[in-house]
Amino acid sequence: MAGNNSVNISFTVNGENFNNVNVPSRQHLADYLRSQGFTGTHLGCEQGACGACTIEMDGKAVRSCLVLASQANGANLKTVEGFDDEMMEKVKQNFLKHNAFQCGFCSPGMLMTTKEILLNKKKLTRDEIRSEISGNYCRCTGYQSIVDAIEECINEIN
Amino acid sequence: MDDIKVNQNPKLGSLDRPNSYIGRSLPRENAKKHLDGGGQFVDDLTLPRMVHVAFLRSPFAHAEIKSINTNDAKKSDGVVDVFTAKEIDEVCKPWIGTLGHLGEMRSPEQTPLAKKIARWQGEPVAVVIADSRAQAEDALELIEVDWAEKEAQVDMETALDSNAVVIHPELGNNLFWTRTVNQGDVEKAFKKADAVVEATLDFARHTGVTLESRGIVADWNKAENKMTIYHNGQAPHMMQHIIAKHLDLNEGLVRIVSRDVGGSFGIKVHVYPDEMAVTAISKKIGRPVKFIADRLESFTTDIHARCHKISGKLGVDKNGKILAMEIDDLSGIGPFSMYPRTSAIETNQVLNLSGAPYVIPNYKAVGTVVFQNKTPMCQYRAVGHPIAVAITEALIDKAAYKIDMDIDKIRKINFIPDNAYPNKCPSGVPLEDLSHEASMDKLLEIMDIKEIEAQNEEDFKKGVLTGHGVISMCEVTNPSPLFYGVGGAHISSQDGASIRLEGSGAIHLSSSITEQGQGTEAIMKQIAADQLGVKMESVRVTLGDTDATPYGGGTWASRGAGIGGEAVLKAARKLKDNILNIAAAIMQTDKDTLDIEDNNVIRKNGGEGITLQKLAETVYYRGHELPKGTNAELLATASFLIEGIPFVFTNSAMGCQVSIDQDTGIIKINKFWAVEDCGTQINPKLVEEQIRGGVIQGIGGALFEECVYDNQGNMQNATMADYLVPMAYEMPDIIVDHVTTNSGRSIIGAKGAGEAGTGGAPAVIMNAVNNALKQVNAEVVSQPITPEKILKALGKI
Amino acid sequence: MKAAHFSYHEALNLQDAIKIKAHDDESVILAGGQSLLPALNMRLSSPTCLIDISKISGLNEIKIDGQTLFIGALATHSDVMNNKTVKNNMPCMFDILKMVAHPAIRNKGTHGGSIAYGDPAAELPALAVATNAEIIVSGQNGDRSINAKDFYLGLFETTINQDEIVVGIKYPLLKKGQKIVFDEVCRRHGDYAMAGLIANVMGSKNDIKDLKLVFFATGDKPDVADKTARLCLENGYDYDKLKNSLSTEIDFAGDLNSSSEMKLHLATVLIKKVLSKLEI
Structure with a gap:
């Protein structure tokens, strides 16, 4: 047996430094972030199937329940609390306008998935948008309003 | 401000006044916190x-x-x-x-x-x-x-057999509850019928x-x-x-x-x-x-839902008039009836609601609810509706096919006419303020059935099975004390609202209705601001805290807008009345010459008014300036409950078109339409989103969702990878439209809107699938309608 | 659902990882973790130690290596989908990977991880078998190359030894007239298929010279159907004959969403679907 039950790592969350913190080896990143007060990252299934915990890790969307906290060594993480740039503010306005969420539990993951769609700068049809968000579960809306909001974001950007 | 999309209830005042918020699709500003990661979940x-x-x-x-x-x-x-x-x-x-x-x-x-x-x-x-x-x-x-x-008793169909495993030996057998409804004489009526059709449908267990x-x-x-x-x-x-x-x-x-x-x-x-x-x-x-x-x-x-097997029989005369309907429903609820609402209500609603939109002079319904060794089953969105609507609408389609009548026509000639309310369901449950005729007309108008039928035929020539369906339904909303309270449950059917003008001029509102994302806070704010004459942003809302809100039932059975909303309306009107009385005293004028607009008490005939802030400051900080005897209460409370009837019903009509891949058995929903009559819509966008979300949940039950058990009672698919919830890619856009018949039970006139989608979609999907399969003489009778069931129906496997 | 205790070791290099793995037979390799983490979270797997190889440099390389396209084990599905060399040399890869789960999973899940895990319902093991790919593994005794058809033994079972780690996959470059075509039938987009097929075809729609059929989500490993492929080559598409042949050639294993009978039917239909994608 090698290694330890906790690991000392450094990383950033929304630009804030976390230097030399000890994380339990077995803890996934979502639980770690939540324990530090980033409770906007939600857990729906802990097996990658619902998309609620999707965050940004080094510029890419990842399921934070399928990444160990220890794997975040050296990473730049962004959670919903840090989605405050101009593009994401616009996205939020469109989500609000189209009522693209009801209970709000899926929203952090849905916003991250939207962010990645927009960063890819592709003009997508409604069916393609549905394909891109098909890993994010929403029980409330039935998805149409979310597709409406993302479609408007894409039109504004392209 | 968004345009008013619906014909407003005249009891709510003129449309073109300032602060008219009821009926507008305003965004839920209060909910933006969820987009900033600022929600407060447990x-x-x-x-x-x-x-x-x-x-x-x-x-x-x-x-x-x-x-x-x-x-x-x-x-x-x-x-x-x-x-x-x-x-x-x-x-x-x-x-x-x-x-x-x-x-x-x-x-x-x-x-x-x-x-x-x-x-x-x-x-x-x-x-x-x-x-x-x-x-x-x-x-x-x-x-x-x-x-x-x-040994486990897993199968509900053998639960009452003499050799069944008795789960609670002290009860002697596995029967939890049974009920029979008998109106008229079905046996006699079936003998007179020109055509009698039958169907047996089963509905898998699913969960929330x-x-x-x-x-x-x-x-x-x-x-x-x-x-x-x-x-x-x-x-x-x-x-x-x-x-x-x-x-x-x-x-x-x-x-x-x-x-x-x-x-x-x-x-x-x-x-x-x-x-x-x-x-x-x-x-x-x-x-x-x-x-x-x-x-x-x-x-x-978590409670499971559905788990029904229902047999039905419908008799019609040669003109398509329904003479009689009979149903027999069996449901399995797990080993205990849930507390405190019991696990009898789903079956009870199946018995109450089957045939509800139609004049059916002879009706018999039997419900049997048994114990089994599975997760407890209880009330979930659209309690009983999917079963009641699916059996009714399947039988009606079958009757139409049998006597060669259009599926919309047979419904129209059997509807309880829009001008014939108050009336009763075939089961005897009272109905009022419904519009099946107008809603079906609206549905047919937005669907364009002729074009759909032409497309179905065209697809058939290409080897694709395409079909369509339409349904009508009643939706249980706004329950009265006759739902739970009468049976001994301490569940309030009354809800309260408390509203106050504070020293800063801010309005604070609290309600016993709770928020789970429907938009409770937003509509309460709209009602309060509208009725009071203040800007939306000056109202803040407290919900969901027994130490801080009035007593009441909470949010379930689509009761928030109709019951809780009416309480807010009444409280806001009371507060407004108090404010105008105080203002009249301060301004030394007659109260009737005053009104409130944009947070100011104004003189209707012009002249200087007073801001609500100034008025509040006078009341709170310099009360001695008020004339002696002025009732200076800036806090008003009100309550509301539905009296005299069990529920305020809503009605809905839905249509859809589906295509079936004959090789894979996969069903694609091409289009889906829903017309809802929920009376006054406080925020039409939020109503539409209730319909859409509900329809998708109904499609989940119709095509995907099932708690799969082995014969030892082990759930086989208890993960989100294996239990198939509806995800975005397979789901259609849904066209929503409205008919407005206000409820006469309240000033606000609102009924509920949360159940119809989930209650009606399984029926209309199944009818459309069977309409498509009819072209090759095939049929499905079991939900979820999986690709494997389709291929079996087609004789491919 | 929280994982049981395990220790975590960030491997500095391949040798480091191989050494730990060789000495602890209850240790497992963590690459993308997209299949491992769900198993850990649900306590379906309780290894003593996770050896994180994801930070080892050079293992995500994608290049032309002689007559093969080499994809390094740590290249993520997203890396592979967006790679020009892959696009130019193996255009089917994009369409195949698009069916693997969802974007955020593909950003982490690795090519080598999917190959090594050997999920019979996954696309990549079937692709490797269909294309006659070589799987390169590294161990205490150096590297060895295993042909994909010999790599998969059974349900999640491969020929890889305790001390070995997959480092890359070599796909033979396509010859002129050769095409990889693919299709699958799923309940929902991104789900594991009820049945899927990868066909390696030489020729055109009307003149198929050679055909290899490899099915996935049908049995306990990628299912090669050579006899059925020959029958199809000789007689063309005949549903009943091909279905009969597949039933003798593959031991179809039903699952939650499709019975073995359903899988047999879908497998047969998939041959038609895949062949219809060929150009005339």
């Missing part, structure tokens, strides 16, 4: 000295617990204690899930943790309390249980799969004898009563706080054994205790 809460629990759950559907050894678990890292039924029962009294108003119900006592016998896979048996959830789960592995597995799982933090404060419960429920005052009753606490000293709730759909309105155990543990150890169900626990312990 799992987001951390309290000092808080501990976590994990439950040891029965791995068997039916087993005797011969012994439990918790010694090693108690020594595990971070463990505070380990309890079994013995310790929990010292603090929490058992309950029985029966009600008194629906005939005899038989369900035994239930305790938080199973004693001696476990009766479903997932039933809690022991609980570890530890510093973290992970440590609690570590210790679970160290608990030794000596199990003696027993709220994205946020059930969760609770119980915090017993010994110094104050006070229990504070943070809970993601739908009915805080009901929980307050139940926790006080079973833990023997002073009800006034139990506080339930339900902040943000990540979806509920009826799943979170019931009393769960594990949550009761958590409150008992906090009382016992004097520390805050958190329990958040993981997804496996959600699948095996």
Whole structure:
């Protein structure tokens, strides 16, 4: 047996430094972030199937329940609390306008998935948008309003 | 400001005045916090000295617990204690899930943790309390249980057989409840019928799969004898009563706080054994205790729904007039009836609602509800509707096909006419203010049936089976005391609102209705601001806290807008009246010459007014300036309940077109239309989103969702990868339109809108699929309609 | 659902990882973790130690290596989908990977991880078998190359030894007239298929010269159907004949969403669907 039950790592969350913190080896990143007060990252299934915990890790969307906290060594993480740039503010306005969420539990993951769609700068049809968000579960809306909001974001950007 | 999309209720005042918010699709500004990660869900809460629990759950559907050894678990890292039924029962009294108003119900006592016998896979048996959830789960592995597995009664269809395993021997058999409705003489009428059609449909078990799982933090404060419960429920005052009753606490000293709730759909309105155990543990150890169900626990312990097999028979004359309808429904509810609402209501609604839109002079319905060794079943969104609507509408299509009549025509000639209300369902339940004729006309107008039929034929030539369907339905909303209260349940059917003008000029509103994402806070704000004459942004709202809101029922059965909204309207009107009286005194004029607009008391005929802030300052800080005897109350409260009828019904008409891939059996929904008549729409966008979300949930049941069990009673697909919820790619856009018939029961005129989509979609999908399959003489009778069932129907496998 | 205890070791280099793995037979390799983490979270797997190889540099290389396209084990599905060399040399890869779960999973899940895990319902093992790919593994005794058809033994079972780690996959470059075509039938987009087929075809729609059929989500490993492929080559598409042949050639294993009978039917239909994608 090698290694330890906790690991000392450094990383950033929304630009804030976390230097030399000890994380339990077995803890996934979502639980770690939540324990530090980033409770906007939600857990729906802990097996990658619902998309609620999707965050940004080094510029890419990842399921934070399928990444160990220890794997975040050296990473730049962004959670919903840090989605405050101009593009994401616009996205939020469109989500609000189209009522693209009801209970709000899926929203952090849905916003991250939207962010990645927009960063890819592709003009997508409604069916393609549905394909891109098909890993994010929403029980409330039935998805149409979310597709409406993302479609408007894409039109504004392209 | 958005255009008013609907014809407003004249009782609500003119449309072109300032601050007319009712009827406008305003965005939910209050909900933006969710987009900033600022929601406050139960799992987001951390309290000092808080501990976590994990439950040891029965791995068997039916087993005797011969012994439990918790010694090693108690020594595990971070463990505070380990309890079994013995310790929990010292603090929490058992309950029985029966009600008194629906005939005899038989369900035994239930305790938080199973004693001696476990009766479903997932039933809690022991609980570890530890510093973290992970440590609690570590210790679970160290608990030794000596199990003696027993034969399980899994299949509801054999539950009443003489050789069935009797789950509660003291009851003698597995019957929970049965009811028969008999109106007229069906036997005689069937003999007279020119055509009689029959169908037997079955509906799998499914469950709510709220994205946020059930969760609770119980915090017993010994110094104050006070229990504070943070809970993601739908009915805080009901929980307050139940926790006080079973833990023997002073009800006034139990506080339930339900902040943000990540979806509920009826799943979170019931009393769960594990949550009761958590409150008992906090009382016992004097520390805050958190329990958040993981997804496996959600699948095996959240209530399940549906699980029905229903046979139906419909007789019509040669002109298509319905002469008689008969149904026989069987449902399996797991080993216990849920508390306190019972597990009889779904079947009861099937009996109440079948045939509801139509004139059916002879109606007979039998419902039988049995126990089985599966997860308990109870009320979930659109209780009973999917079964009632599917059997009714399937029979009507069959009758139409048999006498060669158009599917829309046969419905139209049988509707209870729009001008014939008040009226009654075939079951005898009173109906009023409905519009099946107008709604179907609107549906046909937006669907363009001719074009759809042409497309169906064209597709058939290409080898694609395309078909369509239309349905009509009644939707139960806004229940009265005749729903639960009359049967002995302490569930309020009245709701309250309290509204005040504060010293700053701000308006504060509190309501006993709760928010789970529907937009409760937004519509309450719209009603209050509209009726008071203030800007929306000057109103703030408190919901979901028994210490801070008026007493009431909470949010379930689509009662928020119609009941809670009316209470807000009445409170706002009272406050306005008070304000105008005070203003009249200050301004030394007649009250009738005054009004409130944009947070100012104005003189209708012009001249200087007074801001609400100035008025409030006078009242609060310089009350001595007011004329003697002025009633200076800037706080108004009001309550509302539905009286005299069991429910305020809503009606809906839906249509869809589907295509079936004959090679793979995969169904594609090409288009879906819904017309809803929910009376006054306070926020049309939010109404539409209730319809859409509901329809998708209904499509889930129709095509995807099923709790799959093996014959030993083990759930086979209790993960989100294996239980198929509707995801975005397979779901259609839904065109929503409205007819508006206001409810005469209230000033606001609103009915509910949350159930129809889920209640109607399974029927219209099934009818469309069978319309498509009819072209090759095939048929499906079982939901979810899986690709395999389609291929079997087509004779391909 | 919280994982049981394990220790975590961030491997500095391949040798480091191989050494630990060789000495602890209850240790497992963590690459993308997209299949491992769900198993850990649900306590379906309780290894003693996770050896994180994801930070080892050079293992995500994608290049032309002689007559093969080499994809390094740590290249993520997203890396592979967006790679020009892959697009130019193996255009089918994009369409295949698009069916693997969802974007955020593909951002982490690795090519080598999917190959090594050997999930019979996954696309990539079937692709490797269909294309006659070589799987390169590294161990205490150096590297060895295993042909994909010999790599998969059974349900999640491969020929890889305890001390070995997959470092890359070599796909033979397509010859002129050769095409990889693919289709699958799922309940929902991104789900594991009820049945899927990868066909390696030489020729055009009307003149198929050679055909290899490899099915996935049908049995306990990628299912090669050479006899059925020959029958199809000789007689063309005949549903009944091909279905009969497949039933003798593959031991179809039903699952939650499709019975073995359903899988047999879908497998047969997939041959038609895949062949219809060929150009005339």
